[in-house]
Each structure stands twice: as structure tokens, then as C-alpha cells.
Amino acid sequence: MKSAGSMGINYMQKLLTSNVPKELVKKGQDRVVEASLTLIRERAKLKGELVRGLGGAVASTALLGIPLGHNSSFLQGPAFAPPLIREAIWCGSTNSTTEEGKVLDDQRVLTDVGDLPVQELRDTGIDDDRLMSIVSESVKLVMDENPLRPLVLGGDHSISYPVVRAVSEKLGGPIDILHLDAHPDIYHAFEGNKYSHASSFARIMEGGYARRLLQVGIRSINIEGREQGKRFGVEQYEMRTFSRDRQFLENLKLGEGVKGVYISVDVDCLDPAHAPGVSHIEPGGLSFRDVLNILHNLQGNIVGADVVEYNPQRDTADGMTAMVAAKLVRELAARMSK
Numbered sequence: 001m002k003s004a005g006s007m008g009i010n011y012m013q014k015l016l017t018s019n020v021p022k023e024l025v026k027k028g029q030d031r032v033v034e035a036s037l038t039l040i041r042e043r044a045k046l047k048g049e050l051v052r053g054l055g056g057a058v059a060s061t062a063l064l065g066i067p068l069g070h071n072s073s074f075l076q077g078p079a080f081a082p083p084l085i086r087e088a089i090w091c092g093s094t095n096s097t098t099e100e101g102k103v104l105d106d107q108r109v110l111t112d113v114g115d116l117p118v119q120e121l122r123d124t125g126i127d128d129d130r131l132m133s134i135v136s137e138s139v140k141l142v143m144d145e146n147p148l149r150p151l152v153l154g155g156d157h158s159i160s161y162p163v164v165r166a167v168s169e170k171l172g173g174p175i176d177i178l179h180l181d182a183h184p185d186i187y188h189a190f191e192g193n194k195y196s197h198a199s200s201f202a203r204i205m206e207g208g209y210a211r212r213l214l215q216v217g218i219r220s221i222n223i224e225g226r227e228q229g230k231r232f233g234v235e236q237y238e239m240r241t242f243s244r245d246r247q248f249l250e251n252l253k254l255g256e257g258v259k260g261v262y263i264s265v266d267v268d269c270l271d272p273a274h275a276p277g278v279s280h281i282e283p284g285g286l287s288f289r290d291v292l293n294i295l296h297n298l299q300g301n302i303v304g305a306d307v308v309e310y311n312p313q314r315d316t317a318d319g320m321t322a323m324v325a326a327k328l329v330r331e332l333a334a335r336m337s338k
Contacts, residue, residue, distance in 0.1 A: 025124075025125065028124060029124045029125065029126055032120060032121060032124050032126075033121065033126070033130075033134060036116060036117050036120065036121055036134065036138075037134065037137055037138060037141065039114065039117070040064070040113055040114065040116060040138045040141050040142070041141045043113040043114050044062065044113045044141050044142045044144065044145045044148060045145055047062060047107070047111040047112070047113055047145065047148065048144075048145025048146065048147075048148050049145075050107055050111070051107055051108050051111060051147060051148065052146075052147075054107060054108055056108065057108040057147050057337065057338075058147055058338050059147050059149050059336060059337055059338050060107070060108050060109065060110075060111060060147045060148055060149065060337050061109065061110050061111070061148075061149055061151045061332070061333035061336045061337045062111050062112065062113050062142050062145075062148040062149065062150055062151065063086070063110070063111070063112040063113065063151055063152075063153060063329070063333075064113050064114075064115075064116070064138065064139065064142055064150050064151070064152050064153070065082030065083070065086075065114065065115030065116065065152075065153045065155075066082070066115070066116055066118060066135055066138075066152055066153065066154055066155040066159045066163075067079045067080065067081070067082050067115055067116075067118050067119070067154075067155055068118045068131075068135075068154065068155045068156060068158065068159055069155065069156050070122070070156075071128070071156050071158035071193060071195050071196050071197050072156040072158075072197050072279060073190060073191060073193075073196060073197065073198055074279050074280060075279040075311055075313065075314070076156075077279060077311035077312055077313035077314060078154055078155055078156045078279065078308065078309050078310060078311050079118070079119075079155065079156070080312050080313070081153065081154060081155065081310040081311070081312055081322075081325070082115055082153040082154075082155070083115075084310075084312050084319065084322045085153050085307070085310060085322060085325045085326050085329060086112070086153070086326075087322070088319060088322040088323045088325065088326035089104070089326040089329060089330060091323065091326070093323075098330050098331055098333070098334035099292070099296070099331060099334075100296065100331075100334050100335075101334075102333070102334035102337065104330060104333065104334075108337065109333060109334065109337045110330075110333045110337070111148070113142055113148075115153075116134070116135065116138045118131070118155075121134060128195045132161065132162040132195060133162070135159060135162035135163065135166075136162040136163070136165050136166035136169075137166070139152070139162070139163050139166035139167065139170075139304075140166050140169070140170050143166070143167070143170045149302075149303055149304055149336050149337075150163065150167070150304045150305075151304070151305045151306070151307075151329065151332055151333055151336060152304075152305070152306040152307075152308075153306070153307060153308075153329070154306060154307065154308030154309060154310075155306075155308055155309075156197040156279075156308060156309060157181075157185050157197035157198075157200050157264075157266055157308045157309055158195050158196060158197040158199075158200050159200075159306065159308060160185075160200045160201070160204070160264050160306055160308065161195070161200040161201075161203040161204055163304065163306055164177065164204050164209050164210065164262055164264075164304075165204070165207060165209055167209075167262055167303055167304040168207075168209035168210075168259065169209075171259035171260065171303060172259065173258060173259045174208060174209055174210055174211040174258050174259065175209065175210060175211070175255070175258055175259050175260050175261060175262050175303060175304075176210065176211055176212040176213075176214075176254040176255050176258055176260075176261050176262070176300070177201075177204070177210045177212070177213045177214065177261075177262045177263075177264060178214050178216070178252065178254060178261065178262070178263045178264070178294075178298065179201065179213060179214065179215045179216070179263075179264045179266075180215075180216050180217050180263075180264070180265045180266060180269040180286070180291060180294070181215060181216075181217055181218065181264075181265075181266035181268065181269050182217055182218065182219050182220050182266065182268045182269055182280065182282040182285055183198065183218065183220050183221065183225075183266070183268070183280065183282075184201065184215050184218055184221055184225040184228070184229060184234070184236060185197065185198050185199065185200050185201045185202075185266075186199070186201045186202045186205070186225055186228040186229060186232070186234065187199045187202060187224055187225070187228065188202055188224070188228065189202075197308075197309070201213060201215075201234075202228060202232075205232035205234070206232075210262075211257075211258050212235065212254065213232065213233075213234045213235065214234075214235045214237065214252070214254075215229075215234060215235065215236045215237065216237045216249055216269070216286075216294065217237075217239060217242075217269035217270075217285055217286045218236055218237065218238045218239065219238060219239040219240070219282055219284050219285060220280070220282050221236070221238065237249060239284055239285060239286070242286070242290075246290075249294055250293045250294055250297050251297055252294065252297070252298045252299065252300070253298075253299040253300060254298065254299070254300040255300035255301050256300075259303065260300070260301040260302065260303030260304075261298070261300035261301060261302050261303065262302070262303060262304045262305065263295070263298075263302060263304075263305040263306075263332065264305065264306050264308070265291070265305070265306070265307045265308070265328055265332070266308055266309045267307065267308070267309050267310045267321065267324065267325055267328070268280055268281070268282060268285070268309055269285060269286050269291065270285050270286055270287070270288060270291065270324065271283065271284065271285035271286060271287060272285070274287060274288045274324060275288075275310075275320075275321045275324045275325075276314065276315065276316060276320065276321060277310055277311055277312060277314045277315030277316065277319075277320065277321025277322070278309055278310065278311050278314060278321065279309060279311045279314065280309075281314075288324065288327075291328070292331060295331055295332065295335060296331070296335070298335070302332075302335055302336045304336075305332050305336060307325055307328050307329050307332070310322065310325040
């Protein structure tokens with residue numbers, strides 16, 4: 001079955017090869033791009049003004065949804081994740097206080113600028129080169145509104161490249177990255193796609209946007225993954241040695257001498273017993289408490305983060321993995337805000 005996105009792209013390609021002037025199509029694309037970025041810009045301005053008006057915040061977490069799933073190599077369900085994660089964040093089954101005592105009802109701790117309308121953009125025939133630039137621009141619009149810092153809801157892991165690029169460019173230099181995942185996502189161009197969710201960290205390292213990249217939870221890695229890791233100087237911590245590495249990983253100190261720390265959490269870093277709703281089920285992963293211990297004990301200035309690869313189409317009927325993703329977002333927001 002074709003996805004709605006691919007049908008939209010194919011329709012626009014037919015227009016471009018017909019008698020419709022390319023200039024006319026481009027003008028239409030430009031209008032949709034401007035409208036999409038205006039939506040994010042104005043919501044970020046509103047939320048930034050609110051947080052500044054309340055006062056006392058040095059850093060405030062702002063949710064930004066990037067519902068993009070077409071760069072997944074297996075299933076495209078992560079495109080549907082952002083609204084379900086939001087719903088779970090505010091689920092009445094729990095309260096709004098994080099484990100470290102931050103109250104999410106306080107807009108200085110957590111605010112929301114909405115979703116970039118990825119599907120609508122793709123329906124105009126915009127290619128991935130331009131789409132990735134639009135994602136980066138949306139992140140920069142959030143960061144324009146001090147003290148907002150982006151916590152991005154995916155979406156597949158391809159979004160991490162344009163998000164990290166935007167954070168690094170906006171701050172004016174490289175950052176340290178803590179990447180929690182079952183996979184290293186560092187193929188040169190998986191299945192010929194340079195923007196594949198399995199290639200995002202190759203693009204990040206090639207661009208010089210990270211000084212250090214620590215990958216934790218790895219348990220599905222091949223020869224290319226290891227060779228690419230060595231090429232880029234990546235610190236890869238595999239699950240087969242986690243018991244040996246635990247003390248180090250639960251006491252990380254990152255970001256000194258660079259512009260800060262970025263955290264990327266692929267939900268499949270967790271063992272599927274804790275998070276079954278993912279596209280790539282890899283047994284033998286981290287427990288939820290393992291992840292929280294790493295995040296809670298991390299020392300460093302967290303300037304951005306993402307939570308990606310939750311696939312609602314593979315979740316349990318009661319949305320167990322949505323609640324897991326939501327808890328990750330809640331605890332990350334608490335760490336980022338100050």
C-alpha cells in the first residue's frame with residue numbers, strides 16, 4: 001500500500017513533467033513553506049514571551065513535533081507519534097511532577113510550539129534536501145526565543161541530523177552528543193538514502209557538528225557500523241559490556257569546552273519488554289531505570305534533545321510505549337529546564 005506522502009510526491013512529479021510551469025509549482029511550494037515556518041515562528045514567539053513574562057527561567061524546554069517517517073527503512077509508523085506522546089504526557093493516570101521534583105504545569109519547565117506540518121510540505125513535492133533545511137530552520141526559530149530550548153518529538157531518527165545541525169549552527173560550534181539506541185545509525189547511506197534514519201549520525205559527524213558522540217545501548221551493529229564508528233572517533237558502548245560500563249555511563253560529564261550537550265533517545269534503546277511499540281525490536285536492551293540513571297546523573301548543559309522512533313502502529317492496545325516515551329520526555333524536560 002502506498003503512503004499518503006508518496007502519493008502526494010508522485011502527484012507533484014506528474015505535474016512537473018506535464019505542462020504546468022515549474023515556476024508556478026515552486027511559488028506554491030514557497031507559500032506552503034513560509035506558512036509552515038510562520039506557524040512555528042509565531043507559536044515560539046508567543047511561548048517565549050510567556051516564559052520571559054513569568055521570569056526566573058534560564059532555560060525552558062519547548063516541545064517541537066517533527067512527524068516524519070518516510071526515511072524509515074522498515075516501517076513508517078513513527079510519523080504518527082508526536083500527538084500520542086503529547087496525549088500521554090498529560091494523561092490523567094499520573095501527576096505533572098517529574099522524579100526530580102520539577103512541575104510540568106509550570107510553562108517555564110515545559111511549553112509546546114506544535115508540529116511542523118511535514119506531510120503538507122511533502123504533498124507539494126518538496127524533496128528531502130529542502131525538507132531537512134526546513135526542519136533545521138524550525139529548530140532555529142524556537143531557539144531564537146530565549147530561553148526556549150528544543151526538545152523534538154519524532155518521527156524517525158533521520159530528524160536528528162537537521163536538528164543537531166541547527167543547534168550547532170545556532171550556538172556557533174560543535175556540541176557533545178549522548179545517543180541512546182539499539183543501533184548506531186551511522187551507515188554512510190543506508191539503501192542508497194543519505195537521509196535514512198540509519199545514516200543520521202554519519203551526516204552529523206561529517207558536518208563537524210559534534211566533538212564527542214557517545215552511543216549507548218548498542219546491540220545491533222555490523223562491520224560497517226564499527227568501521228564508521230572508528231572513522232569518526234565514536235565512543236560505542238554495546239549492551240554485551242553494559243555491566244562493565246555501567247558505572248562510567250551513569251556518571252557522565254559532557255559538554256566542557258564546547259557549546260553544550262545534545263541528547264538523542266531512540267525508544268528502541270530500551271528492551272522491548274519495556275517498550276514494544278518500536279519498528280525494530282531488538283531484545284537485550286536497557287531497562288527504563290538504566291536510561292533514567294544515565295539521564296539523571298549526567299553532568300552538562302543540555303541545549304537540545306529528541307525522542308524518536310516510537311511507532312504507535314506496533315504499540316500495545318493501552319499505549320504502553322506512548323507512556324514510556326512520554327516519561328522520557330518529562331524527565332528530559334526537567335533536566336533541560338533551569
